[in-house]
Structures are given as structure tokens and as C-alpha cells.
Amino acid sequence: MSTQETDHIAACASIVHKGDPARFRAAMAAPLGLREKLLVLYAFNVEVARAPWVTAEAMIAEMRLQWWHDALGEIAAGGAVRRHEVVTPLSEYLTPEQALALQSLVEARRWDIYPDAFADEAALWTHLSNTTGALMRAALGLAGTETTPKLDEGLKAVALAGWLTAVPALIGQNRHPLPETSEGAIVRLASEGLAKLKTARKQPLPKLARRALLAGWQSEPLLKLALNEPQRVLNGTLELAPFRAQLRLARLAFTNRW
Incomplete structure (x- = not known):
């Protein structure tokens, strides 16, 4: 694993540790290979769950969720993917089908806005x-x-x-x-x-x-x-x-x- 990849995993682990301590503890009980994947996935979830609540403006919240929806679309397309501490490692682990399936999670989070x-x-x-x-x-x-x-x-x-x-x-x-x-x-x-x-x-x-x-x-x-x-x-x-x-x-x- 490159230094950059290690940094990405560490960043995701920090996000989950702070934002979702229960899932962090569960991920740490998994074997190393799966643990890294879960930490990236759970970091994605923390960021998406947080997106509707960081602003009182519905349009801005919608834009934040759309950003994640589009990022998953890029992963599913198999081409260039935006560089981001969570999106970059996520693109290494998800199949196109898994990325498309997670778009339903992003869509469902729109409920938090209204x-x-x-x-x-x-x-x-x-x-x-x-x-x-x-x-x-x-x-x-x-x-x-x-x-x-x-x-x-x-x-x-x-x-x-x-x-x-x-x-x-x-x-x-x-x-x-x-x-x-x-x-x-x-x-x-x-x-x-x-x-x-x-x-x-x-x-x-x-x-x-x-x-x-x-x-x-x-x-x-x-x-x-x-x-x-x-x-x-x-x-x-x-x-x-x-x-x-x-x-x-x-x-x-x-x-x-x-």
C-alpha cells in the first residue's frame, strides 16, 4: 500500500472514530483487509449522513448530497473519479454495481432536509x-x-x-x-x-x-x-x-x- 493510500485509510478511520464510534469499534474487530474497506465505507456514510445537517438552506443541502451522488456515478462509470480523501479509496473498493446501489442511500438522505x-x-x-x-x-x-x-x-x-x-x-x-x-x-x-x-x-x-x-x-x-x-x-x-x-x-x- 502506498503512502497516499495509507493516508486515505487513516483519514477515513478518523472520520468514523469521531462520527460513528459504534461502527468504528465493529470495524476494528474485522480482519485487516476487510477492516480497511469497512472504514472507508463507513466514512462515506458519515459524510453523507452529515451533509443535510450542516446548513439550514435546503438548496445547499441538496447540492451537497448531489455531490456524493455524482461521485458514486463516476465510480460506477469506471472512468476518472474526483480526488477526495473518502471518494478516492472508495473507488478502489466498490464495483460499479455497488456504487450504483449506494446512490439509493444518498437519495434517501434527502428526507433529512425536509x-x-x-x-x-x-x-x-x-x-x-x-x-x-x-x-x-x-x-x-x-x-x-x-x-x-x-x-x-x-x-x-x-x-x-x-x-x-x-x-x-x-x-x-x-x-x-x-x-x-x-x-x-x-x-x-x-x-x-x-x-x-x-x-x-x-x-x-x-x-x-x-x-x-x-x-x-x-x-x-x-x-x-x-x-x-x-x-x-x-x-x-x-x-x-x-x-x-x-x-x-x-x-x-x-x-x-x-
Whole structure:
């Protein structure tokens, strides 16, 4: 690996460490070759997720997201790609098909710009599939594995767990993260998420693919917490104790589960 490539990986690692510490810890548990790819992918996600929130001007936010959409288009085209600390290494790892698939993630992030509500729970599940779901499908691809319909449902559940932790912050930004904010609706979502996750985990996966999905390490206990104490979703206390969370990550990494 050249010095420039090493610098790019280090820059991506720094972005993820600061902007997405949970995924950073999961990536560090992966073998070196996959770890570098995941850090680049997760750095891309941090930058795209951040883009709608750095300005109050909708047009500027749209332009920022379009920049990432176009960068992925360049990677998919296979020609010259803009030089950037994240885009450059990303172009080394993504196939054209993977780059095009990630454009759905960028498009879905436009939701963060506007205060539109989800029409129903089906619309929310679609959004989860197009954001964190798309990210995890890309991670699987970097590990050499394609998703399946049942596995994809589990990825939506992983996305839901993270989404529920962000509900108070999104409401504070005048967004409408849930079609319905009653405790009953939260219980229903958490229950469905746990069922999806249980089914997905029964699917056989290569060892490297399970490492790629380790980013969902907190999903099951978070969904169980939301199921049993739905008020935590609304009051901003849906989280695991740091020691418990770290212990769970270590256990899943050691047993090669996700």
C-alpha cells in the first residue's frame, strides 16, 4: 500500500472514530483487509449522513448530497473519479454495481432536509432499507457476499434499532421520525424488528460476512429495551450501558456471530 493510500485509510478511520464510534469499534474487530474497506465505507456514510445537517438552506443541502451522488456515478462509470480523501479509496473498493446501489442511500438522505412525515410504517421500513440497510448490503458486498430477502429484512431491523435511538434528536430538529409516536406503535415496531432479526440470523453466512454485519451488535438488546420500555425511545434513554455494550461486542466477535 502506498503512502497516499495509507493516508486515505487513516483519514477515513478518523472520520468514523469521531462520527460513528459504534461502527468504528465493529470495524476494528474485522480482519485487516476487510477492516480497511469497512472504514472507508463507513466514512462515506458519515459524510453523507452529515451533509443535510450542516446548513439550514435546503438548496445547499441538496447540492451537497448531489455531490456524493455524482461521485458514486463516476465510480460506477469506471472512468476518472474526483480526488477526495473518502471518494478516492472508495473507488478502489466498490464495483460499479455497488456504487450504483449506494446512490439509493444518498437519495434517501434527502428526507433529512425536509420536515415531511412518513405516510405509514411501510414507508418507514422502506427508508430504513434505503439507508442503513443499503450500507450493510454494501458491507456484505465488500466481504464477498450478496444479501437474500430474509437477510435483507434483518438489515432493516438493525436499521430500526439505530433509528429509534435517534428519535428525540430528530423530533428536536422538527422532523417526524415515526408515523405514530405512541408507546403502542413503538412496541409494534420493536416486536416486528426482533422477528425480522431472528429470522435473518438463521441464514447461513461465511465468517467474513458475519464480520461485515458486526456493526449491528447492539440491535437486539436495543430492540428488546424498546419493546419492554417504549418510553425510552421518546425520552432519549434508549441506550446500553457502556460496559454491557462493549462486553456484547467482544462476545459476538469472539463467537463470530452478529
